[in-house]
Amino acid sequence: MVLPIPALKIAQLRTPIRDKHTLVPERNMYTPMNTSSGCIPDAILFDLDNTLCTFIDAKYAACRAVTDYIGTGDETELFQYFLRPVHSFEDPNHIFDYLKEKGVYTPASADHAARLFEDVKIAHIHPYDGVHDTLRHLASLGIKMAIVTDAGSEQARKRMKKCDIDCYFPVLITPDRSGKRKPDHTPFRMALRELSVTGTIWLVGDSVRREVIPGQELGFVTIYARYGDYFAQNNPECTPDHIIDRFSDLLSITGLHQIRS
Structure with a gap:
């Protein structure tokens, strides 16, 4: 899901990088609050669209x-x-x-x-560069992973299968399962219950409103996937714990980088 935005702003987003129809996420001036997560996460919750795979x-x-x-x-x-x-x-x-x-x-x-x-x-849906290698490394560390998305179950599973990432995610939380959409806390809590995990939780997503803010409210380490945010001009004021401009940047966060293969 995305927020409604004026037609003019939609047109402004359509800056070419690979061909005339390819979009470039709008930059913003966020500064990460911390430079270290402090420890290896017990689990990582991921958004799907524009975080793991291209969608817009x-x-x-x-x-x-x-x-x-x-x-x-x-x-x-x-x-x-x-x-x-x-x-x-x-x-x-x-x-x-x-x-x-x-x-x-x-x-x-x-x-x-x-x-x-x-x-x-x-x-036309594809995983972002580095997704497979990064997920493989995270899985090798024993980190539990789940997807929390506002897409319906059928749509989400099609995309995961198309991107060949379904094997990394035993838990998929969608509105038709949880009864709620992000930023409601219910889908995130449901993911943790199904993963049977407590401790340090990371939340990775391209939306400040739907991932970063609720993640902070829940006490998660929030990681803003700036590379996938095509609607940054609508974002409320918020300071994520980390900002990544490539998916593989996850491995550069202190804790994972130290034991990177």
């Missing part, structure tokens, strides 16, 4: 495929529909509304557009 780029690619199919509009315009509060961020009704607005809606075209969107989106 994939969403744009899927929007582009739909607008190419219907022969009108553009991906930025359709993407903005998904930011409306009338439906959840992954609800296909956004696509249906867009087709109706463009005057091209038919039941058959809507069904095809929705399936096309999902197929293209999953095809």
Whole structure:
């Protein structure tokens, strides 16, 4: 899920780095509060989208495929529909509304557009560089790991399988399982119960509002994945314990770096 933001700001995010449709997360001026976590974590809770795997780029690619199919509009315009509060961020009704607005809606075209969107989106989802090596190292240290995401179970498992990371996460917490969405504390507490873990907990995510702030409230070591935050201009004031600009930077945090393979 993402917060609704003005159309102008969406356009400003679309700065090319690999091709004209690839997004660059907006930088901010956060300074990490600590330089050391103090000890090896007993468990690490991860967000999924834009933390472990690319998502916004994939969403744009899927929007582009739909607008190419219907022969009108553009991906930025359709993407903005998904930011409306009338439906959840992954609800296909956004696509249906867009087709109706463009005057091209038919039941058959809507069904095809929705399936096309999902197929293209999953095809463009990939793990960030360093994810596999880093997760492998964390697992070798005996650190328990779970994913806490606002994506539904079916969507989350598809992405995890596509990125080949499902083997690292015995616990997956989604809103359809916990009954709550982040920043509510319920999903995080549920993850800890299912991991059967106490002690030092790290929380890694790209959202200050949905991960860093609730993580601090729960007493976790908070790690802000700045590389995945495409909507940093909406962030409330907050100071995470650590900031990483690459996923592999996790291993540079004192405690893990000292015993890195």
